[in-house]
Structure formats: structure tokens, C-alpha cells
Amino acid sequence: MIKNTFLRTETILEKRKLSEIFFLENGNILHKGKEYVNFSSNDYLAFSSEPSIKDAMNKALHTRAGTTSSRLMTGSTSHHHLLEDRIVEFKNKPAALVFNSGYQANLGVISTLVGRGDCVFSDRIDHASIVDGIKLSGARCFRFRHNDTEHLESLLTKYRKSFKNALIVTESIFSMDGDEAPLEDIARIKNEYNCRLMLDDAHATGIFGPEGSGIAGELGLSDQVDIIMGTFSKALGVFGSYIATSREIKELLINRCRSFIYSTALPVSIISGCMAAIDLVRDQPQRRKDLLSKASYFRKTAKIDTIHGRSQIIPIIVGDEERTLFLSEALKERGWWVTPIRPPTVPPGTSRLRVSITLHHSIDTLNSFIDDLEDVCG
Numbered sequence: 001m002i003k004n005t006f007l008r009t010e011t012i013l014e015k016r017k018l019s020e021i022f023f024l025e026n027g028n029i030l031h032k033g034k035e036y037v038n039f040s041s042n043d044y045l046a047f048s049s050e051p052s053i054k055d056a057m058n059k060a061l062h063t064r065a066g067t068t069s070s071r072l073m074t075g076s077t078s079h080h081h082l083l084e085d086r087i088v089e090f091k092n093k094p095a096a097l098v099f100n101s102g103y104q105a106n107l108g109v110i111s112t113l114v115g116r117g118d119c120v121f122s123d124r125i126d127h128a129s130i131v132d133g134i135k136l137s138g139a140r141c142f143r144f145r146h147n148d149t150e151h152l153e154s155l156l157t158k159y160r161k162s163f164k165n166a167l168i169v170t171e172s173i174f175s176m177d178g179d180e181a182p183l184e185d186i187a188r189i190k191n192e193y194n195c196r197l198m199l200d201d202a203h204a205t206g207i208f209g210p211e212g213s214g215i216a217g218e219l220g221l222s223d224q225v226d227i228i229m230g231t232f233s234k235a236l237g238v239f240g241s242y243i244a245t246s247r248e249i250k251e252l253l254i255n256r257c258r259s260f261i262y263s264t265a266l267p268v269s270i271i272s273g274c275m276a277a278i279d280l281v282r283d284q285p286q287r288r289k290d291l292l293s294k295a296s297y298f299r300k301t302a303k304i305d306t307i308h309g310r311s312q313i314i315p316i317i318v319g320d321e322e323r324t325l326f327l328s329e330a331l332k333e334r335g336w337w338v339t340p341i342r343p344p345t346v347p348p349g350t351s352r353l354r355v356s357i358t359l360h361h362s363i364d365t366l367n368s369f370i371d372d373l374e375d376v377c378g
Contacts, residue, residue, distance in 0.1 A: 025049055027360025029337060036337035037365060039355050044312050045206055045287045046359040047237025047277055056276035057238075060269040067265040072254070075265030083271050084242070086278050090213055091230070091244035092222040097253055098271070100263050102202050102231040102241040103129040107136060108259030109227060109243055110169065112252065113196065114139040119163040121152055123170045125177065125347070127200060130169050139167075146177075149185040156193040166195040172215035173203040176346050176354060178306075178313030183215060187224040198227040203313060206235030207288045212281040235288075236277035240266050287359060294366065295357045302370045304377060306355075314355040315341070316377070324351035330376045336369055 022030040027046060029038045047053055060079070067075035080098055087096035099105035110133030114120055118139040122130060124146050134141045142159060144152040152168070160166055168190050170181045183199070190197040201214040209217035214230060216222045227249060231241040243253065253260055281287070295312045306314050318324040321342050328340040331353075342351045357366075 023049075027358060031337075034335075036332065036335055037369065038337045038358075038360070039369070040337055040339040041356055041358055041360075042203070042234040043237055043360070044235040044291055044356070044358050045237065045281065047206075047235065047280065050237065050277075050280065052280060053237060053273050053276045057269045057273040060267075060272035063268055065269075066267050069265065070261060070263060071265045072261055077265070077268055077271070079268045079271040079275075080265060083275050086275055087230075087242050087244055090211065090278055090282070091228055092213065092217060093228065093244035093246070095247045095250040096242050096244045097250050097260065098266065098274075099241045099243065099260060100266055101239075102200075102229065102233070103132075104259040104263065105229050105241045105243055106130050106200065107133040108257040109198070109229065109253060110134055110167070111137040112257040113137075113198075113227075113249070114165055114167050117163060118165040118167070119159060121155060121166065121168045121195070123147065123174075123181070125174060126169060126171060127175055127202075128345075130171075130200060134169075146174075147179065147182055149182055149189060152186070153189055153193075156189065156195070160193050160195070166193065167198060168195050169198045169200070171200040171203070173201075173208075173309075173311045173313065175203050175313065176315060176341060176352070177309070178311045178315055179309040180215065180311065183219055183221055183225075187221050191224070196226040197224065198229065199225045200229050202229065202231045202234055202241075203311065205230040206277075206281045207291060207312065211285070212288055232274040232277060236274065236281060238273040238277050239270050240274055291357065291359055294359075294361060294363070297363065298355070298357060298366055298370070301367070303374055312357045314357065316353040316355060316373075318351050318353065319349055321351045324353065327353060327376055331372065334372045334376075336372060 019031055024030060027038060028035050069075040083098055084096040106129035114137045116138045120134045120139050121142050121144060124143045142155045144155055170186060172181055199216055204214045206212045208215050216225045216228055228244040232238040291312055298314060299306060304316055306316055324340040328338055331338050338353050341354045
């Protein structure tokens, strides 16, 4: 008998709907004629509306709209190579390769580096793109408890010797929890057990480290992390992603990574915007200092339990899914846009309001939001 998977999917889709929104210059959004203060954006440094980045993109549009082919055909322009040179300097790695999205990068890199007969040790709450990359690879997956290096080491002690190649994968700043991986301990462990280490630095890039290079740069561990994945679509405000790694791994990806080989190259306008964003984040360190100061202020001021951390991502764990939806709607009625995060994005019983602090938020705005948040949450 054929299972009716369509009906199950349809039920899920009825619960989640796409909201048509319009972006405003002040960082707010417009939905059905009403303006909302946006606390669900990854535009942490307010780069998406930055004139210098938009100007760079507009100038590049005079060449052509799209690249019309993959990098291995005729899509590898001088702009792509210049951007990869910038990334090498930015992330302090020997080589870099641009991808079309963070999802494509994680999916393609993991499924290229490991396969049957290999194993991956992944933090239990790693991003869906990491999980899917592991599944696609065919490698054996061992998931260690979130940020629990003792559990990671116990799994390595038990299973590492049974496999040829081993990869440890973690996020630096976790996208739904906002906390930070114990990268120094993980780097030590990866050396002891002869593993490669891959770091998803998407939510730390532009915000932490020297010149905004990320957590590995901040801790002086760039040479210990074999593969660093970062994006241009969050703090850097544009689009696309990259891998910073060794020259050998870059060559392997160019020749074997399906999500890279079979994708049309990003348009030159996007590439130009990414270069401008790297320049801006390096030239204006005050932006990331101000952002983290506002995040710290929120944590200290709001009388609501949040997951401990120092990042701009501040999750308020509600637990019950229906109550999370109710709180989100109640905040929306007061002009605050805070998307409810529910399973399967987060584990059952941990539904939450994910508060994302950006430079668009003034201290007065944060104070008003905190007052309404405390009132609604009761």
C-alpha cells in the first residue's frame, strides 16, 4: 500500500505560511500595510541597506545581469577570483572557494570530503544543511551532545579506529541558540584523534574576531580548523557563501563537489557587493562593537530567561509550540516581528522566540520591546 505522504506534508504546510513583506530603510518591515520592528533578521550590521555596498553592486550591473554558466564553464570571472583572494586574507587560510549559498556549501563540502567507510562527529544541534550533507555523504554519523566535549571524546574513543577518515563538524555561533562552541577544546581533540575539523562560521562572520573574521580568528585557531564555512548573507548583508581551507581541499572541491560544479556562478553584481562588504566590516570595527554592546544590554535588562551567550542571537525558550505561536502573535499586535521557531527546526519541547539584535535597534527601541515582551510573557 502506498503511504499518503502528501497529506502529511500538506498538514505541515498549513501551519507555516509565507508572509509577503517589504523592507524599509530604517530596518523595519511592512506587512499588509502595517509597519513592524524586525527582530527576525540576520542583517546584524545593517549592511543590506548600506550605500557603499549597493553602489558597488549597481556599478557591476553595467557589465551583465548574470554569469549564465558554472565556474568550470565560462562563469569564473576575474571578480570571483578577486573575491576569493579577499577571503584568503580575511579568514587567514591558504585558499578559498565561493559557493552560491551556505546550504550548498555545507551540503557539497561534507558529501565530498567523507563517504562510505568514513565517519562524522556532529554537534547534536548543528544546522540542517550539515545534517543533510552528512546524510548525502553515506558516512556514519555520531552526534555528540550540544557543546559536550567529553561526550565527543567518548564517541571518538569508542568508534574512531573503526573508520578510515573522520570529520568533526560544529557551528561557531549556533543559529538557533546563540551560544558558542568550545572551539579550543574541539581543536585539541581533533588533533588527538586524527580528524579533520569543519566550522560553520556563518553567524560569527563580521561580528567576532580580528577585522570581523569570525570565532576561529578571534581565538587564533584558523590554522587548526581545516574547513571554515562562512556566508555573505547574514552580517555582511549580501548573498552567497564560501569555504576557506587548504589548497588541496579547494582543488578537490573544484573537481568533485557537485553543488559547486553543477551550479551557475553568482552574478558579478553579487560578487562585487560581497567584496565591498568585506572592506566595510574591516574598516568599521565600531559596528560590531556597538552590536555586541546592544546584545549585552538586552540580556542584562530583560527579566526573561535566555540561553547564555554573548552573541546577537538571543533565544527565549517557551517550550510549548502553541504558546510560542500565541506569544509571537501577541507581540505582532504590538508592532514587533518575532518569528516563532518550532520543531523540526529545534527539538520538540524547545519552541522559542528567536530575538535577533541588529544595529537598526536603538536602546530606546530595545527598552520598549523589553517592556512589551515582559508584559506578554507574563
